[in-house]
Amino acid sequence: MDKPALPKGTRDFGPVVMARRNYLTGVIRQVFERFGFQPLETPAMENLSTLLGKYGEEGDQLLFRILDNGDFLKDVPDDVFALRDARKLSQYIAGKGLRYDLTVPFARYVVMNRSDIPMPFRRYQIQPVWRADRPQKGRYREFYQCDADVVGTDSLLCETEIVLMIDEVFGKLGLKDYAIKINHRDILNHIARATGAAGRENDLFVALDKLDKIGEEGVREELSQRGFATSVADKLFDFIRTGAAPNGLTQLSKDLPESRGLNELQQVFAMLRLAGNDLTHAQFDVSLARGLTYYTGCIFEVKISNVAVGSVCGGGRYDNLTQAFGSKEKLSGVGISFGIDRIYDALAELNLFPSQVQSSVKVLVCHMDEGTFRFGLQVVQQLRQAGVASELYPDITKLRKQLDYANRRQIPFAAVIGPDEMSRGTVALKNLTTGEQETLTTEKLIEKLKP
Amino acid sequence: MDKPALPKGTRDFGPVVMARRNYLTGVIRQVFERFGFQPLETPAMENLSTLLGKYGEEGDQLLFRILDNGDFLKDVPDDVFALRDARKLSQYIAGKGLRYDLTVPFARYVVMNRSDIPMPFRRYQIQPVWRADRPQKGRYREFYQCDADVVGTDSLLCETEIVLMIDEVFGKLGLKDYAIKINHRDILNHIARATGAAGRENDLFVALDKLDKIGEEGVREELSQRGFATSVADKLFDFIRTGAAPNGLTQLSKDLPESRGLNELQQVFAMLRLAGNDLTHAQFDVSLARGLTYYTGCIFEVKISNVAVGSVCGGGRYDNLTQAFGSKEKLSGVGISFGIDRIYDALAELNLFPSQVQSSVKVLVCHMDEGTFRFGLQVVQQLRQAGVASELYPDITKLRKQLDYANRRQIPFAAVIGPDEMSRGTVALKNLTTGEQETLTTEKLIEKLKP
Numbered sequence: 001m002d003k004p005a006l007p008k009g010t011r012d013f014g015p016v017v018m019a020r021r022n023y024l025t026g027v028i029r030q031v032f033e034r035f036g037f038q039p040l041e042t043p044a045m046e047n048l049s050t051l052l053g054k055y056g057e058e059g060d061q062l063l064f065r066i067l068d069n070g071d072f073l074k075d076v077p078d079d080v081f082a083l084r085d086a087r088k089l090s091q092y093i094a095g096k097g098l099r100y101d102l103t104v105p106f107a108r109y110v111v112m113n114r115s116d117i118p119m120p121f122r123r124y125q126i127q128p129v130w131r132a133d134r135p136q137k138g139r140y141r142e143f144y145q146c147d148a149d150v151v152g153t154d155s156l157l158c159e160t161e162i163v164l165m166i167d168e169v170f171g172k173l174g175l176k177d178y179a180i181k182i183n184h185r186d187i188l189n190h191i192a193r194a195t196g197a198a199g200r201e202n203d204l205f206v207a208l209d210k211l212d213k214i215g216e217e218g219v220r221e222e223l224s225q226r227g228f229a230t231s232v233a234d235k236l237f238d239f240i241r242t243g244a245a246p247n248g249l250t251q252l253s254k255d256l257p258e259s260r261g262l263n264e265l266q267q268v269f270a271m272l273r274l275a276g277n278d279l280t281h282a283q284f285d286v287s288l289a290r291g292l293t294y295y296t297g298c299i300f301e302v303k304i305s306n307v308a309v310g311s312v313c314g315g316g317r318y319d320n321l322t323q324a325f326g327s328k329e330k331l332s333g334v335g336i337s338f339g340i341d342r343i344y345d346a347l348a349e350l351n352l353f354p355s356q357v358q359s360s361v362k363v364l365v366c367h368m369d370e371g372t373f374r375f376g377l378q379v380v381q382q383l384r385q386a387g388v389a390s391e392l393y394p395d396i397t398k399l400r401k402q403l404d405y406a407n408r409r410q411i412p413f414a415a416v417i418g419p420d421e422m423s424r425g426t427v428a429l430k431n432l433t434t435g436e437q438e439t440l441t442t443e444k445l446i447e448k449l450k451p
Numbered sequence: 452m453d454k455p456a457l458p459k460g461t462r463d464f465g466p467v468v469m470a471r472r473n474y475l476t477g478v479i480r481q482v483f484e485r486f487g488f489q490p491l492e493t494p495a496m497e498n499l500s501t502l503l504g505k506y507g508e509e510g511d512q513l514l515f516r517i518l519d520n521g522d523f524l525k526d527v528p529d530d531v532f533a534l535r536d537a538r539k540l541s542q543y544i545a546g547k548g549l550r551y552d553l554t555v556p557f558a559r560y561v562v563m564n565r566s567d568i569p570m571p572f573r574r575y576q577i578q579p580v581w582r583a584d585r586p587q588k589g590r591y592r593e594f595y596q597c598d599a600d601v602v603g604t605d606s607l608l609c610e611t612e613i614v615l616m617i618d619e620v621f622g623k624l625g626l627k628d629y630a631i632k633i634n635h636r637d638i639l640n641h642i643a644r645a646t647g648a649a650g651r652e653n654d655l656f657v658a659l660d661k662l663d664k665i666g667e668e669g670v671r672e673e674l675s676q677r678g679f680a681t682s683v684a685d686k687l688f689d690f691i692r693t694g695a696a697p698n699g700l701t702q703l704s705k706d707l708p709e710s711r712g713l714n715e716l717q718q719v720f721a722m723l724r725l726a727g728n729d730l731t732h733a734q735f736d737v738s739l740a741r742g743l744t745y746y747t748g749c750i751f752e753v754k755i756s757n758v759a760v761g762s763v764c765g766g767g768r769y770d771n772l773t774q775a776f777g778s779k780e781k782l783s784g785v786g787i788s789f790g791i792d793r794i795y796d797a798l799a800e801l802n803l804f805p806s807q808v809q810s811s812v813k814v815l816v817c818h819m820d821e822g823t824f825r826f827g828l829q830v831v832q833q834l835r836q837a838g839v840a841s842e843l844y845p846d847i848t849k850l851r852k853q854l855d856y857a858n859r860r861q862i863p864f865a866a867v868i869g870p871d872e873m874s875r876g877t878v879a880l881k882n883l884t885t886g887e888q889e890t891l892t893t894e895k896l897i898e899k900l901k902p
Binding site (some may be wrong): 010022064065111154275325 | 454455456457458461462463464465466469470473484485486487489490491492493494495496497498500501512513515516517518520521522523524525532535536537540541544545546547549559560562563564567569570571573574579581583592593601604605606608609611615619722725726727776811812825828829832835838839840841842843845846856859860
C-alpha cells in the first residue's frame with residue numbers, strides 16, 4: 001500500500017499550530033464582535049453560476065470544480081463529447097465549485113436574504129477558500145480568509161472603525177511596529193487627471209502600486225514601457241512627494257481642491273483623533289493604489305516592519321456589493337481582510353505567541369500503581385471541576401515514561417502521587433521547566449493551578 | 452440574470468444561528484480541552500486514494516470528487532474515453548475528493564506524523580464533512596462532525612473519561628433528561644454464541660439495533676426474515692431481559708462468566724463512581740448494538756428524552772485505527788462523536804440557548820445631529836475599551852430609525868444622546884425590552900453594562 005499523502009498545496013494543522021491559530025482568530029473575533037460585527041458562514045460549495053465571471057478569466061481557471069454525482073455524462077450532447085475538449089466538457093459535468101473567496105458568497109447571502117437583514121449589516125467571516133494556484137512557499141491551495149464588512153451605509157464612521165479595529169487587533173497581539181496605510185481612489189483619480197493620464201488610470205496605478213518593491217526608477221521605467229510620457233511620471237512623482245510631506249493631505253488639497261477623497265480622508269483622520277486614536281500607526285499614503293478596480297473610496301493596507309511577510313491586511317470601500325447578482329439596490333460598503341497566515345508567520349518570527357498558548361494542558365497527574373492511579377482519578381476530576389485543563393496518565397507504568405510524555409506534550413507541571421503522598425492526601429508537584437518540587441494538599445494544588 | 456441559489460443540501464449560517472452554534476461548540480471545546488484533548492484540522496480535500504474503500508461501496512458513491520485542474524482529459528486512454536462510462540472516466544479525471552468523515556483524515560494524519568506524536572494522543576476535531584446523500588429534512592450534504600478520540604492506550608480510563616465528558620457537556624448546556632447508554636461488543640458476541648448465532652453476529656445485531664424503533668415483535672420478525680430460528684430470538688430476549696434488570700451487569704456475569712466485556716464495563720462503572728459521577732445518566736444497555744463493525748470494545752450512544760431528534764452522540768472503542776493505511780502498529784483507541792446539528796435542534800426545542808447568546812451587541816449609541824454623533828463616537832469607544840460590545844449608529848438620521856435597527860438586531864439597550872445629555876456629559880439609557888429609561892453619566896453607563 002502506498003504511503004498516504006496530502007493533496008498538493010494543502011496542510012494539516014496539528015495541535016501546536018491549531019492552538020496558536022485559535023489564539024490568533026480568537027483575538028480577531030473578539031475585536032470584531034466588540035465593534036458589532038456578526039459571524040456568518042457559507043457552504044464550501046457554491047453553484048458555478050454564482051462563482052463564474054466574478055474573478056476574471058484567470059480566476060475562473062483557478063476554481064476547483066466538483067464533479068456531478070451519479071452518471072455525469074448522461075446529459076453531455078454527443079457532439080460536445082466527441083470534441084474531447086476539457087474546458088467545454090466541464091460545463092456539462094460539473095455544476096458546483098469550491099468557494100474562491102468570501103466576498104462573492106457574502107454578496108450572494110445578502111441578495112438571498114435581503115429582506116431579513118437589518119441594514120447597515122456588519123458581518124465577519126473566517127473560513128477557508130480554495131484556489132488551484134501553483135503551490136509555492138507561503139501560497140496554498142486551501143487557505144483561510146478573515147473578512148469584516150459593513151454594507152448599507154456611506155458613513156465614514158465605517159472607515160474610521162476599520163482603522164480602530166486593526167489597531168485594536170494588532171495591539172492585543174503585541175505588535176508595535178506596523179503601518180496602516182490609507183488612501184482614496186478619488187485622490188488617485190484626480191492625480192491621474194492632473195498628470196494627463198485620464199482614461200488610463202488603471203495602467204498608472206498598477207505601475208504605482210509597485211513603488212514599494214521596485215522604487216521610483218522602476219515605476220518610471222514601467223510607466224514608459226506602458227507608453228506614458230516622461231512628463232506624466234514627473235507630475236505623478238511631484239504629487240507623491242507633496243502627499244508624502246508631513247502635512248500631505250492639506251498640501252494636496254491646494255493642488256486638487258475638487259477632490260472628494262481628500263475631504264473624506266480628512267474627516268476620517270478627524271474621527272480617529274476624536275475616538276482617542278493617536279495616529280501612531282494610521283497614516284495617509286498617496287502612493288497606495290491596490291490593484292482591485294472594485295474599490296471606489298478609501299483603501300487600506302497594513303504592513304508590519306522588519307518582517308518579510310508583505311502586506312497583512314487590505315481592504316477598502318466599494319460602491320455596489322450585489323451588482324454582480326443583478327441587484328438594483330446600490331449597496332455601498334467597506335471591508336477589511338486579515339491575512340491570517342501572514343500574521344501567524346509574523347507573530348512566530350517575532351516570538352509573540354504567549355507561552356501558555358503552546359501548552360493546552362496545565363498538569364499531568366502521575367501515579368505508581370493501581371491504588372495511586374485511583375486516587376489520581378479523583379484528583380484530576382477535582383482539578384477539571386476547578387477549570388484546570390489536566391490529564392491523568394491512563395496506563396500504569398514507570399514514572400519516567402509518564403514524565404517523558406508530559407515533556408513531549410509541553411505540559412508545564414506533573415503532580416506525582418506515590419503511596420506516601422496518597423496516605424497523607426497530598427501530591428508532589430513538579431515544575432517541569434525549573435525542576436522545582438513541592439508537596440501540596442490537593443486543595444492547595446487546585447488553588448495554585450486554578451486560572 | 453437568474454436569482455442566486457445555494458447548492459442542494461447546503462446551508463448558510465446567518466448571525467443568529469452562528470451565535471448559537473458558536474456557543475454550542477464553545478461549550479464542547481472547553482470540556483474537550485479541560486480533559487486534555489487537542490485540536491486538529493485537516494484539509495477539506497483528500498486524495499481519493501486516501502478516501503476510497505474506507506466507507507464501503509455505498510460510501511465511495513457518496514464522495515464528492517473534484518475535477519482535476521487544467522486539461523483533465525489529457526491522460527485518459529482513448530479506449531476508456533470511447534466507453535463513455537462515467538464511473539470509469541472519473542478514475543482518470545478526478546484525483547481528489549471532499550472529506551467524508553473525520554476518522555479517516557485523523558488516521559491518515561497519525562500515520563503521516565507518527566514519530567512526532569506523543570502517545571497516547573488525544574485529539575478533537577470539529578469540521579464540516581460532505582456526502583452526496585439525497586437531501587431531506589435534517590440531512591444535509593454539508594454538515595459538521597465533532598469528534599474526540601484517544602489512541603495509543605487500552606486503558607479503560609479513556610472510556611470512563613468519555614462518559615464524564617458527555618455528562619459535563621450536557622450539564623453545561625442545561626440538558627437534564629438524557630441517557631448515556633453503554634454496552635460492549637464482547638458482551639454481544641458472547642450472547643450471540645450463547646444463543647447459537649455464532650458466525651452471524653452482524654445479522655443478529657443489525658436487527659437488535661432497531662429494538663428502540665420497532666420493538667421486540669419487530670425485531671423477532673426481522674430475525675425470522677433473516678433466517679434465525681425462534682429459539683435464537685427467545686434466548687436473545689432472555690439475555691436482554693436479564694441485562695435490563697436493575698443489577699443487569701452482575702446478573703449477566705453469572706450466565707456469561709467468560710465475558711471480558713462484562714468485566715470491563717464493571718471497571719468503567721467503578722471508575723465513574725470513583726470520579727464522582729452519580730450514574731444518573733450513564734447506564735448499561737445490553738440491547739445497544741450500533742451498526743459499525745469497526746467497534747471492538749465499549750460502545751456508547753446518547754439520547755435526549757422527549758425530543759424527537761434521535762441519538763445525539765455515538766462512539767466506541769476500536770482495535771486498529773491505522774490498519775486501513777497498512778500500518779503494522781496496532782493503535783487501539785476510543786472515540787466519541789457529538790451530533791452538533793441534532794443537539795442544536797434539541798436545545799432550540801427545549802429553549803435552552805441562553806438569551807445573551809442571541810444578542811451579540813449590548814448597546815446601540817444613538818444621536819440627534821452632527822455634534823451628538825461626535826460625542827457618541829467617544830462614548831462607544833469607551834464602552835468597547837471596557838469590553839462592552841457596542842455600536843454607534845453610523846448615519847445621522849431620525850431616532851426612530853436608529854431604534855428600529857436596534858430592535859431588529861435584538862440589541863437590548865439604546866444609549867440616546869441629545870444636545871441636553873451631551874451638555875451634561877450623560878446619556879439616556881433605554882432598556883428596549885422593558886421600555887425603562889434612566890439618565891446616566893458615561894462612567895455609570897460603562898459600570899452598568901460592563902461584563
